[in-house]
Amino acid sequence: MKINFIDLQAQYQEYSQEIDKEIKEVCTSAQFIGGAKLQNFEKNLAEFTGVSHAIGCSSGTDALLLSLMALDIKTGDEVITTPFTFIATAEVIAFLGAKAVFVDIDEQTYNIDPTKIEAVITDKTKAIMPVSLYGQCADMEAINTIAQKHDIAVIEDACQSFGAEYKGKKSCNLSTIGCTSFFPSKPLGAYGDGGAIFTNDDALAEKIRMLLNHGQNERYRHKYIGINGRLDAIQAAILNVKLKHFEKELATRQKIGQAYSDGLFTCKLITPYVKADRTSVYAQYSVRLKERESVVKALGEKGIPTAVHYPMPLHLQEAFSELGYKKGDFPLSEKVSKEIMSLPMSPYLTQEQQEYIINALKEIHA
Numbered sequence: 001m002k003i004n005f006i007d008l009q010a011q012y013q014e015y016s017q018e019i020d021k022e023i024k025e026v027c028t029s030a031q032f033i034g035g036a037k038l039q040n041f042e043k044n045l046a047e048f049t050g051v052s053h054a055i056g057c058s059s060g061t062d063a064l065l066l067s068l069m070a071l072d073i074k075t076g077d078e079v080i081t082t083p084f085t086f087i088a089t090a091e092v093i094a095f096l097g098a099k100a101v102f103v104d105i106d107e108q109t110y111n112i113d114p115t116k117i118e119a120v121i122t123d124k125t126k127a128i129m130p131v132s133l134y135g136q137c138a139d140m141e142a143i144n145t146i147a148q149k150h151d152i153a154v155i156e157d158a159c160q161s162f163g164a165e166y167k168g169k170k171s172c173n174l175s176t177i178g179c180t181s182f183f184p185s186k187p188l189g190a191y192g193d194g195g196a197i198f199t200n201d202d203a204l205a206e207k208i209r210m211l212l213n214h215g216q217n218e219r220y221r222h223k224y225i226g227i228n229g230r231l232d233a234i235q236a237a238i239l240n241v242k243l244k245h246f247e248k249e250l251a252t253r254q255k256i257g258q259a260y261s262d263g264l265f266t267c268k269l270i271t272p273y274v275k276a277d278r279t280s281v282y283a284q285y286s287v288r289l290k291e292r293e294s295v296v297k298a299l300g301e302k303g304i305p306t307a308v309h310y311p312m313p314l315h316l317q318e319a320f321s322e323l324g325y326k327k328g329d330f331p332l333s334e335k336v337s338k339e340i341m342s343l344p345m346s347p348y349l350t351q352e353q354q355e356y357i358i359n360a361l362k363e364i365h366a
């Protein structure tokens, strides 16, 4: 049986007529940068998340970078985040000359453990950047409470959690700024790179819009040093089509996630733990198990692709060696990175494919 880790081809087949029409309209209009398609997408994003300002940008990485720039984060500042994430989260902090200060994760959700945050706050701390990993929001309320007490900002790295709900509100609408990614494999994916920044703060939104367009406040007048961080009109038009169908896809993702958890109940592995006050969009369906290497190999032999998100926590990466962390500093991140494994997940995974995967795991790793 042929199984894709994420079935983007099946999704294109489903929406191809609408998507092709949108692409053609952008090409015919020759409005490739900015314009009505982008404005319309931003309006729909704001409506979907309930945030007053949704700003399309070039990637999730640039969304995070622009957020830090908007908050004036620079050399000497500290930003608290998790070491158990994709490198982009901490990369942008280092890129601006600031220092990433890591805090270990909660062993059940794999998100930053809020009870360990206050101990590392100093007078240099400017922001906390929790990551809503695998599609489930971090403990945003607890994190916001700490941030308010210390008068610092919170940037939710929602690159994996667009569409998730937390205490009745949408991810990206839970803190000072929310950032998401439209990388093709994300729950809402473009046909190239893309991202968005969300805030209810009018002044921050205005500044972010300038920063992503070379700091311009009017043509050839530059108020800030910015970047070229715009979202292309073609990507906005494609994303707009997918956003229309997104709720339906999310419901399917959740059904598939639940079917995995029910089906794998008897296996010697730990299925995702989703807290009662939130939902997961299952950007990844990740299980934890011992002897990962042999299971990955055995699944591969049965035609089942897997992935590891992520095999090495950031504090042990060579790129962050200057921070001076060592093995043992964040034991839970280190333990989970050795045991985690993601299974094929997309709304286009058929019931037959999913049963095949579940039965294979039962056989290999009962």
Ligand SMILES: Cc1ncc(COP(=O)(O)O)c(C=O)c1O
Pocket (backbone or CB within 6 Å): 059, 060, 061, 062, 085, 086, 088, 089, 131, 157, 159, 160, 180, 181, 182, 183, 193, 194, 195
């Ligand atoms: C948690 C997290 N942060 C940041 C990013 C960066 O997003 P992008 O690839 O769109 O730059 C990703 C995407 O892989 C991510 O998963």
